Amino acid sequence: MKSWTRREFGRSTGAMALAGLGPRLAASESKARVVVVGGGIGGATAAKYLAVSAPTIEITLVEPKPNYTTCFFSNLYLTGLCSLESLTHGYETLAQRHGINVIHDSVAAVDPVAKTVGLKSGPKLPYDRVVVAPGITFNYDAIAGYDEAATQVIPHAWNAGPQTQLLRRQLESMEDGGVFVLVAPPNPFRCPPAPYERASLVAYYFKQHKPRSRILILDAKDSFNAQDLFLDAWERHYRGMIEWLPAQFTGGIKAIDVKERSVETASETFKAAVANVIPPQMAGQFAQQNGLVDQSGWCPIDPITFESKLQPGTHVVGDASSAGDMPKSAFVANSQAKACAFAIAAALTGSERQSPHLFNTCYTFLSPDDAVSNAVSFKPVAGTIKIVDNFGSQVQESAETRHRTAREAQSWYTAFTRDTFGYAAF
Amino acid sequence: MRKMIAISIAAGLLIIVADCSQAADRDGGAQLAAMCASCHRLDGGDGGIPTILGMSPEMLTRTMLAYRSHERPSHIMRAIALSLSDEEIATVARYLAALNRQVRP
Numbered sequence: 001m002k003s004w005t006r007r008e009f010g011r012s013t014g015a016m017a018l019a020g021l022g023p024r025l026a027a028s029e030s031k032a033r034v035v036v037v038g039g040g041i042g043g044a045t046a047a048k049y050l051a052v053s054a055p056t057i058e059i060t061l062v063e064p065k066p067n068y069t070t071c072f073f074s075n076l077y078l079t080g081l082c083s084l085e086s087l088t089h090g091y092e093t094l095a096q097r098h099g100i101n102v103i104h105d106s107v108a109a110v111d112p113v114a115k116t117v118g119l120k121s122g123p124k125l126p127y128d129r130v131v132v133a134p135g136i137t138f139n140y141d142a143i144a145g146y147d148e149a150a151t152q153v154i155p156h157a158w159n160a161g162p163q164t165q166l167l168r169r170q171l172e173s174m175e176d177g178g179v180f181v182l183v184a185p186p187n188p189f190r191c192p193p194a195p196y197e198r199a200s201l202v203a204y205y206f207k208q209h210k211p212r213s214r215i216l217i218l219d220a221k222d223s224f225n226a227q228d229l230f231l232d233a234w235e236r237h238y239r240g241m242i243e244w245l246p247a248q249f250t251g252g253i254k255a256i257d258v259k260e261r262s263v264e265t266a267s268e269t270f271k272a273a274v275a276n277v278i279p280p281q282m283a284g285q286f287a288q289q290n291g292l293v294d295q296s297g298w299c300p301i302d303p304i305t306f307e308s309k310l311q312p313g314t315h316v317v318g319d320a321s322s323a324g325d326m327p328k329s330a331f332v333a334n335s336q337a338k339a340c341a342f343a344i345a346a347a348l349t350g351s352e353r354q355s356p357h358l359f360n361t362c363y364t365f366l367s368p369d370d371a372v373s374n375a376v377s378f379k380p381v382a383g384t385i386k387i388v389d390n391f392g393s394q395v396q397e398s399a400e401t402r403h404r405t406a407r408e409a410q411s412w413y414t415a416f417t418r419d420t421f422g423y424a425a426f
Numbered sequence: 427m428r429k430m431i432a433i434s435i436a437a438g439l440l441i442i443v444a445d446c447s448q449a450a451d452r453d454g455g456a457q458l459a460a461m462c463a464s465c466h467r468l469d470g471g472d473g474g475i476p477t478i479l480g481m482s483p484e485m486l487t488r489t490m491l492a493y494r495s496h497e498r499p500s501h502i503m504r505a506i507a508l509s510l511s512d513e514e515i516a517t518v519a520r521y522l523a524a525l526n527r528q529v530r531p
């Protein structure tokens with residue numbers, strides 16, 4: 001199915017050759033190759049926009065899973081407001097419509113000298129540039145008693161799919177009157193408002209089905225993203241149901257007792273009916289193992305091209321990157337991936353590159369029809385990325401505004417996943 | 427690419443005679459429109475977020491400037507409109523208006 005894109009391209013280079021656009025034709029003959037590691041939001045977007053902006057480049061996307069389930073909106077699934085299928089997306093459009101070679105495998109290693117990417121199953125793929133977007137991994141050394149095996153009893157549900165399903169089953173089988181204990185991670189972590197959105201939507205679910213139940217948030221921090229908006233919503237919608245304890249109150253999270261389902265803090269041990277531990281995070285394992293991270297645990301990058309500061313020829317986008325003020329969100333991963341794809345296309349084909357426009361937009365549900373939004377623009381400054389403007393919802397907004405924002409959020413989900421996985425007009 | 431070429435032809439920018447500035451305008455328009463595609467469906471579909479296809483370049487430009495001046499309220503559109511230069515707004519407006527002619531249901 002690659003063929004029609006290539007065929008069409010053949011025709012266009014013919015026309016350009018007539019017009020004397022030499023550089024493009026020369027680039028097409030050399031057949032530059034880009035390998036993308038990870039078919040999450042960052043990787044899928046990078047592959048698609050490379051295909052869209054530089055049809056002469058051969059693009060291979062390597063992702064172990066046959067389908068991708070989004071973390072965004074998974075808090076709605078958790079509380080019965082949408083299905084997991086509606087959050088799951090395949091790679092067919094990227095392969096068929098955009099001519100991307102999609103391989104379902106894991107990448108074992110990048111060899112920056114030989115310029116090859118080694119697949120777990122054995123083959124090595126040569127590349128001119130490689131884009132790495134492996135997302136996050138969890139630092140299981142940080143909380144005693146909580147390791148990978150423990151996630152099967154006390155889920156983190158911070159990657160969507162089986163973990164989210166497990167947490168939903170636990171919430172459904174919990175008896176009314178129990179306490180849901182959510183352990184919120186230290187900064188930086190994937191999606192700053194998401195733990196608190198989760199608490200809000202679980203409270204909504206309890207209000208409908210288990211009204212005597214409560215939520216306790218044990219935070220590794222002393223404050224959190226959009227705190228005023230959440231505290232206001234908790235007071236209006238879920239009075240007395242959600243308690244938030246900052247680190248300065250508990251002295252911090254010390255250990256998890258999986259058998260007892262309890263969380264030990266420096267001051268007190270809290271027993272849960274259902275527990276959800278979101279551990280501290282760092283760049284995906286692949287980045288850790290391939291020399292892409294610095295002592296912060298994240299990948300330093302050039303703020304314009306997203307090329308690794310540690311390994312030339314390798315670009316890192318999405319949660320794994322350390323991109324100044326940019327938070328770890330799907331919107332950011334998509335925005336970075338576009339800038340990176342255009343920069344790579346320019347480097348490999350000689351096409352024009354505009355200065356990058358980097359944004360984050362975030363929709364957060366406080367209840368199914370009370371949502372808030374915020375939007376931030378960024379700009380590369382002196383080797384890093386800085387916030388330029390930041391606009392967001394206010395506490396005193398009308399119910400209509402909040403309702404409209406919730407509708408907008410649903411519409412955003414459709415457009416955004418189409419943009420990432422290849423259904424939009426491009 | 428197929429689409430971009432089709433668009434160029436539809437917009438009367440014949441590729442055979444394309445000069446560098448037109449190519450740059452087209453590439454720039456596509457790169458800027460990529461940013462719009464994170465929220466707006468560019469296949470003509472609509473929802474809680476209105477479509478931006480079917481508007482003339484003048485209308486699109488005027489709307490962006492209204493967001494920039496906060497005459498029309500939207501956190502997102504305001505941040506975006508402020509980050510684009512007048513020239514970029516004109517470029518993306520031309521690109522989107524041309525894209526509209528190519529959209530199939």
Ligand SMILES: Cc1cc2nc3c(=O)[nH]c(=O)nc-3n(C[C@H](O)[C@H](O)[C@H](O)COP(=O)(O)OP(=O)(O)OC[C@H]3O[C@@H](n4cnc5c(N)ncnc54)[C@H](O)[C@@H]3O)c2cc1C
Pocket residue numbers: 037038039040041042043062063064065068070071072073074075105106107108133134135136157158159190191194284286317318319320328329330331332333361362363364
């Ligand atoms: C509950 C929750 C709610 C959220 N809500 C929002 C929201 O409303 N808006 C928003 O913008 N963001 C939201 N996010 C954040 C968003 O999900 C992430 O920021 C985003 O997924 C990051 O994209 P990524 O490409 O960096 O990583 P991912 O999307 O995690 O993709 C990484 C991919 O790499 C693959 N991979 C890993 N290692 C390898 C390897 N060795 N070889 C091949 N492939 C590999 C993985 O299988 C995976 O598919 C939310 C997150 C959570 C947890």
